[in-house]
Amino acid sequence: MATDLVSRVKNDPNYIELEKKRNSLGVTLAVLMLVIYFAFILLVAFFKPLLATPVYGVVTLAFPVGLFVIVSAIGITGFYVSRANSEFDTLTKKIVEAAR
Amino acid sequence: MNRLFILLMAFLLNVGTAFAAGEGIEATSKQATNPIAIAMFVAFVLLTLAVTYWAAKKTKSASDFYTAGGGITGFQNGLAIAGDYMSAASFLGISALVFTNGFDGLIYSVGFLVGWPIIITLMAERLRNLGRFTFADVISYRLQQTPLRVLAASGTLVVVLFYLIAQMVGAGQLIKLLFGIDYIYAEFIVGALMILYVTFGGMLATTWVQIIKACLLLGGATLMAVLVLAHYGFDPIALFTDAVKVSPKHEAIMVPGSFVANPVNTISLGIALMFGTAGLPHILMRFFTVSNAKEARKSVFFATGFIGYFYILTFIIGFGAITLVATNPAYIDPITKGLIGGANMPAIWLADAVGGSLLQGFIAAVAFATILAVVSGLTLAGASAVSHDLYASVFRRGRVDSASEMRVSKMTTVALGIMAIVLGIAFEKQNIAFMVGLAFAIAASANFPVLLLSVVWKKLTTRGATIGGFAGLLAALILTVLSPAIWVDVIHNKAAIFPYSAPALFSMPLGFFFCWLFSVTDKSERAAIDINGFEAQYIRSQTGIGASGASSH
Numbered sequence: 001m002a003t004d005l006v007s008r009v010k011n012d013p014n015y016i017e018l019e020k021k022r023n024s025l026g027v028t029l030a031v032l033m034l035v036i037y038f039a040f041i042l043l044v045a046f047f048k049p050l051l052a053t054p055v056y057g058v059v060t061l062a063f064p065v066g067l068f069v070i071v072s073a074i075g076i077t078g079f080y081v082s083r084a085n086s087e088f089d090t091l092t093k094k095i096v097e098a099a100r
Numbered sequence: 101m102n103r104l105f106i107l108l109m110a111f112l113l114n115v116g117t118a119f120a121a122g123e124g125i126e127a128t129s130k131q132a133t134n135p136i137a138i139a140m141f142v143a144f145v146l147l148t149l150a151v152t153y154w155a156a157k158k159t160k161s162a163s164d165f166y167t168a169g170g171g172i173t174g175f176q177n178g179l180a181i182a183g184d185y186m187s188a189a190s191f192l193g194i195s196a197l198v199f200t201n202g203f204d205g206l207i208y209s210v211g212f213l214v215g216w217p218i219i220i221t222l223m224a225e226r227l228r229n230l231g232r233f234t235f236a237d238v239i240s241y242r243l244q245q246t247p248l249r250v251l252a253a254s255g256t257l258v259v260v261l262f263y264l265i266a267q268m269v270g271a272g273q274l275i276k277l278l279f280g281i282d283y284i285y286a287e288f289i290v291g292a293l294m295i296l297y298v299t300f301g302g303m304l305a306t307t308w309v310q311i312i313k314a315c316l317l318l319g320g321a322t323l324m325a326v327l328v329l330a331h332y333g334f335d336p337i338a339l340f341t342d343a344v345k346v347s348p349k350h351e352a353i354m355v356p357g358s359f360v361a362n363p364v365n366t367i368s369l370g371i372a373l374m375f376g377t378a379g380l381p382h383i384l385m386r387f388f389t390v391s392n393a394k395e396a397r398k399s400v401f402f403a404t405g406f407i408g409y410f411y412i413l414t415f416i417i418g419f420g421a422i423t424l425v426a427t428n429p430a431y432i433d434p435i436t437k438g439l440i441g442g443a444n445m446p447a448i449w450l451a452d453a454v455g456g457s458l459l460q461g462f463i464a465a466v467a468f469a470t471i472l473a474v475v476s477g478l479t480l481a482g483a484s485a486v487s488h489d490l491y492a493s494v495f496r497r498g499r500v501d502s503a504s505e506m507r508v509s510k511m512t513t514v515a516l517g518i519m520a521i522v523l524g525i526a527f528e529k530q531n532i533a534f535m536v537g538l539a540f541a542i543a544a545s546a547n548f549p550v551l552l553l554s555v556v557w558k559k560l561t562t563r564g565a566t567i568g569g570f571a572g573l574l575a576a577l578i579l580t581v582l583s584p585a586i587w588v589d590v591i592h593n594k595a596a597i598f599p600y601s602a603p604a605l606f607s608m609p610l611g612f613f614f615c616w617l618f619s620v621t622d623k624s625e626r627a628a629i630d631i632n633g634f635e636a637q638y639i640r641s642q643t644g645i646g647a648s649g650a651s652s653h
Binding site for chain 1: 203206207210211213214216217218220221222225337340341344351354355356360363366367370374393394397398400401404405408411412635636639642643644645
């Protein structure tokens, strides 16, 4: 990539906005997933009696907790993709147009 | 690289000998042939060979071979990624884990899912914007080609080999069970078909084989889960209640149990699964088959949805097997008191229990198709590492035409196919779900740190990346050899030197630390070039400027 193109894109306010928004969303969601998953693992490792609490018949608290981790993984992915496909792609399009 | 490879081979062959001399490990027994399963499998093979024939006519350049010309849609790629991920180890292994341990099986499968948000938020778009054929394109974008390509190829080949072993062993057991033919011949059937798909049809055939299989597997597993639930009047509580009643472990199957007996082990495995996903070469390669970053994103979302849904199905299937398979003497081996055909068979027998021999034949054929599709994807990734990274980029320094690069890929595919057969035979009695864990640990420790740092950390230098990547790779390998699974169970020492079965908790941070240490202390001229190259790479990774469709490269 040519140096003048790099500096032009770098100073494009749309680029600055895109970079800031996407990076903070990406890092936030990645950390959220990490926290949810490892909280689950720690629960499973150290709070077995708590997870063994019956919630409905033979079904224990471990089940809804496990299901929540699965659903949250799909939800986090879906949330990022929907933001990226609308907001980030609009910004990217503007940046690419301006860089032409 | 060569020396590493020879060492690895020596290690693998040793393990093989140890197995040959091993005692009392459960093996599957040969079964009477199942004509329905055979007919369905033959139908699948004919269909996929037709796809391969069609794909072969369209596969003309190296770009076609590696990335299917970049023309796969996000939805198709999502199915193919899910297909790569829903291996026989997942389907048979995880439903078997649920069958044996109840809720603990879910803990294991959840780990395979949580890597996807990491991929979408940190990796997918950047990969698509920076790479062409393999993830080595990304890490060598601003860093020096030769060392990074060699590193990526080593990481790829080691991961691919471990993953392949798991798949080949599963294939052999399954075919022996279904077709009543020897394990060794089963290995040859899988190896030969996989070589056909990949050498003639390249990525296009591999992707479509994967898509067909993903649809069959999702459809078949859904049908099984529905039939299990129908047996209980669509009341999952009734299923769980019955499972608690009939299981020899009773209430213990409803709570976390022995799977997390050792928290360090579980966290270590969790790290491997979570970050290893973002370092699996055959998955990363799929991001280059779509036309742009938007399609790459969509494919991750579809893949995550399909995979999450699939694990919920395997959970129901596992519990269904507790109530409907374990209680039926027809499925129990009178001598071993275990399941006929071995520990990985609950899903296959459940199909028979809920849908008769027709469904059993279908599920068995699908499981076999699954293995074929996954080994094809793995082999393609391994062949690309050799032909694109080692041959074209390192050995020929990029001065090579598309035709000879493709010829090398095809030769490598044949070599990998033969190697897969040999390793499949050598590892006949290893637990297949466990081997996949090893592949993930290596992907998390060698590939992931270098890949992530190269796209987000300006100061990563060639020296840091090379040393860090190899340190992570070797640490994961060595710790695995010293772990109970190999040091005690295979080499028959009394106590393991490394007490945990999952190394990633230690080897991944080590990889990151070495990347950092040998980058910040790197004052060479090359380091200055590496750091200067970051800005342009970063802008391209964010915006895609300069990254046209994969097909136009």
